[in-house]
Every structure is written in structure tokens, then in C-alpha cells.
Amino acid sequence: MRTRLLSFITTMVLAALGALVPVAQAAAPGIDKPTCTAGGGTVQYDPGSGRWICAGGSYDGESIN
Numbered sequence: 001m002r003t004r005l006l007s008f009i010t011t012m013v014l015a016a017l018g019a020l021v022p023v024a025q026a027a028a029p030g031i032d033k034p035t036c037t038a039g040g041g042t043v044q045y046d047p048g049s050g051r052w053i054c055a056g057g058s059y060d061g062e063s064i065n
Contacts, residue, residue: 030063 041057
């Protein structure tokens with residue numbers, strides 16, 4: 001009985017954390033392409049994270065929206 005309860009609680013906690021990840025990513029601030037290029041950077045795809053980023057310039061490493 002205790003194993004089932006612990007398993008159920010673990011499953012619920014992991015499901016709640018899994019649901020929060022997209023919300024945290026959506027809330028992350030980012031910039032747009034014109035802002036990146038105006039700051040002296042270039043827009044590049046980062047295959048490690050699977051997102052577009054601003055490389056160089058004032059907004060180096062920022063996510064592109």
C-alpha cells in the first residue's frame with residue numbers, strides 16, 4: 001500500500017513539474033530579429049537548445065521571439 005501511495009505521489013509531482021516547464025519557457029523574455037540586428041548581432045540557430053538566438057552585439061545569447 002505504501003509503495004502505491006508513494007508511486008502515485010511521485011507521479012503527480014512529476015506531472016505538475018512537466019506542466020510548468022512550457023509555462024516557464026513562454027515567460028522567458030526575448031527579443032525580435034530587428035532588435036538583434038540593430039544591436040549589432042546576427043540571428044543564428046542554436047542546435048543544442050533548439051532555439052534561435054542573437055549572436056554578438058548588445059543582445060548576445062538572447063532568445064529570438
